[in-house]
């Protein structure tokens with residue numbers, strides 16, 4: 001066998017193994033039978049003193065409203081999980097995840113996704129992958145007027161989120177909206193906003209049964225923004241003003257919780 005063939009075989013083997021783990025993990029987390037096991041790993045995204053300070057001051061309870069949001073919204077679809085999530089704040093990581101490719105060719109994306117999963121496995125310091133654990137890497141950046149943050153992402157394969165957040169205590173609750181959004185991507189939710197960040201009607205709106213023009217006070221989490229009474233696109237102040245819409249609920253398999261609850265008559 002030539003070296004090239006061996007290399008291709010190894011790559012195929014890795015892909016198959018990774019595919020099997022993905023299937024197993026997705027089955028576990030999307031069953032909604034046990035609280036989601038979530039690890040938040042802070043990273044200094046820009047090397048700034050402000051990000052360092054923010055990370056030093058972080059406490060597990062800063063992420064409490066993510067758990068409360070999941071519990072409240074899952075309950076609306078028949079999920080009875082208390083708590084819905086166990087969120088652990090891990091020590092700061094002094095390493096940056098591999099950056100996504102600039103142009104999105106299929107091969108480059110596959111390669112990057114494997115590299116990212118390998119990186120996540122390596123930094124976990126464990127021999128065996130922690131199956132079913134959602135890993136959210138939060139990169140803190142000092143706010144820079146007019147400079148947008150890099151795109152956050154959440155991928156199902158490997159249950160990994162890479163979130164860019166503002167290093168500002170006043171932003172904690174809005175950062176949690178972004179974290180919850182990427183978290184739901186890892187469970188299979190798709191984006192519900194279009195060009196310019198405008199929510200797609202009806203699935204990107206809270207209360208999708210109302211006409212599009214009706215002003216909203218809450219946002220669908222996978223749109224992340226709402227259109228207010230003045231017709232402006234705004235990010236809500238916190239997860240208290242966010243909902244999981246029916247389409248997202250279906251994508252993350254909350255229907256399973258619904259069917260179980262009502263089939264068993266409980």
Ligand SMILES: [Zn+2]
Pocket residue numbers: 181185190191
């Ligand atoms: Zn998204």
